[in-house]
Amino acid sequence: MESKQAQVEATMRLAPVIPVVIIDDVKAAVPMARALVAGGTPAIEVTLRTPAALDAIRAITQEVEGACVGVGTVLHAEHLAAAKAAGARFAVSPGVSPKLLDAADDSDLPLLPGAATASEVMHLLERGYRFLKFFPAVPAGGTKLLGAWASPLPQIKFCPTGGISLSTASDFLALPNVLCVGGSWLTPADKLKAGDWAAIELLAREAASLKG
Template sequence: MSIENKQKQVESTLRLAPVVPVVIIEDARHAVPMARALVAGGIPAIEVTLRTPAALDAIKAIAEEVEGAVVGVGTVLSAKDLRAAHKAGAKFAVSPGVSPGLLDAADDSDLPLLPGAATASEVMTLLERGYRFLKFFPAVPAGGHKLLGAWASPLPQVTFCPTGGISLSSAPEFLSLPNVVCVGGSWLTPADKLRNGDWSGIEALAREAAALR
C-alpha cells in the first residue's frame, strides 16, 4: 500500500471524533467493556499503548469483539512493534517520535503510521517521507497550542493530532487551530475507572469529549 493511501486511512481515522483516547491498560479483560463504553459515548478511534504486557491482547480483543471500534496501537518504537500490532488486529499505529528504522519498517507495512514530531525540523523530515498527518508530542511540554499555531503558516501541508498533557479544558485551544484535526488524551480512561470497571463513567467522559466539536 502506498504512503498516500495509508495517509488517507490515517486521516479518516483521525476525523472520526475530536479526541483519540490514549489508553494504558493493565488488564486485558477490561479492554472490551472499556472500548464499548467509548464507542457508545461517540469515540470510536482508540489508541492502546504498548506500555503494558496486556496491550496486544487488549488490541486483539477490541478488534475482534467491539463493533464500531477502530483500534490502534501506540508507543510503537520498532519494526517488531509494528508487526505484532498488525497481527493483533490494529488498524493504525502511533509513535512518540521517529527513527530511520521505524520509517523504513512503516514503508514495508500495510499498517498506517501516525508518527510523532516535536520540532519543525522533524516535521520537515517527515513531510519529505510523505507524511502529512503527524502526532505533535509531547504537546504541552513541547510548546503547546502557541507553537503548533505558529507552524500553520510555514508548514500548511501538515495536519496534527497533538497529544501529551492535554485535558478536557485545554483541548479547545488546540482544536481551534487550522492545522489540528483532533487531539489525543488519556483523561477518557483514567486508571481508577479502569481498575473499578466504571464503564458508565468512561462513557460519560467520552460523551463530553465527543461534544468538543
Template sequence: MSIEQKQQQIAATLRLAPVVPVVIIEDARAAVPMARALVAGGTPAIEVTLRTPAALDAIKAIAEDVEGAVVGVGTVLSAKDLRAAFKAGARFAVSPGVSPGLLDAADDSELPLLPGTATASEVMTLLERGYRHVKFFPAVPAGGHKLIGAWASPLPQMKFCPTGGITLASATDFLSLPNVVCVGGSWLTPADKLRSGDWAGIEQLAREAAALR
C-alpha cells in the first residue's frame, strides 16, 4: 500500500468523529465493554496506547468483538510495535514523535501511521515523506491552538489531530481551526470509570465529545 493510500485511510478514520479517545487500559477484560460504550456514544475511532501490558490484548479483543469500532494503537516507537499492533488487529498507528527508523518501518508496514509532531521543522520533514495528516503532541504544552493556527498559512498542506492536555471545554479552540480534523482526548475513558466499569458514564462522555461539531 502506498503512502498516499495509507494517508487516505488515516484521513477517513480521523473524520469519523471530532474526538479520538486515547485509552490507557490496565485490564484487557474492560476493552470490549469500553469500546462498545465509545461506539454507542459516537466516537468509533479508538487509540489504545502501548503503555500497559494489557494494550495488545485489548486491541485484539476490540478488533474481534466490537462492531463499528476502528481500533488503533498509540505510543508506537518502533518497527516491532508496528508489527505487533498489526498482528493484533489494529487499523491505524499513532506515534508521539518521529524518527527516521520509525518512518522507514511505516513505509514497509501495511498499518497507516499518524506520526507525532511538535515543530514546524518536523511538519516539513513529514510533508517531504508524503504525510498530509499528523498528530500534534503534546498539544497544550507545545503551544496549543495558537501555534497550530499560526501554521495554517505557511503549511496549509498539513492537517492535524492535536492530542495532549485537551479537555471537553478546550477542544473547540482546536476544532475551530481550518487545519484541525479532530482532537485526541483521554478524558473520555478516565481511569476511575474503567476500574468501576461505568460504561454508561463513558458512553455519555463520548456523546458529549461527538456533539462538539
C-alpha cells in the first residue's frame, strides 16, 4: 500500500492540474496527449465514459513519451483490470465501495479514490489512503469545506475535481491540503473535434503555470 500511495503522490505532484479527458475518437488521443505533455501537464486522466477510452489509454501509453496516463470513472474491479491491461499508471474513482477497495488492494494499480464527506475521508484513511480525490468539488462545498478539513485531517492531501475552472483553480491550490486539481477545461470538446492541438497546448501551459 505504501508503494502505491507514493506513486499516487508523485503523480499528483507532476503539475498543478490533472487534465480530465473524455475521448470520443481514439484518433485524437495521441495528438491530444502530446499537446498536454508539451504544455506541462503530463498526468492525464482518461475517463471511462466512452467506448474509445481504453483504446485511447493504450495508444497514449505506447506512443506519447512523458505522459503519465490514468483511467477515471473507475467503478468496479473489472474497470481496474481493464485499465491495467491497457497500460494505465493510475486509477481514479468518483467515490468508493467495499468491493472496489478490496479489488484495489489486490491490484498493483494505484488508486486515487473519491470522497465528499468527512466520514468517507476517515473510512479511506482507515484503509490506508492518504491521497484522495475530492469530488464533486464545487457542489460538495468547494474551498470552504476542504479548508475546514485541513485542521482535523492534516494527514490527507486532495485533488479536488468537479466544477473547477482556470479562474478558480488557484483558490483550491492555495489550500494546505491540496496538491493539485482535476480539470476538464484543458480539453474542451470543440477543440478535440477540430484537432486544435495548439489551443490545447496553450490551455495546458496556462494550467501548468498556476500557483496557489
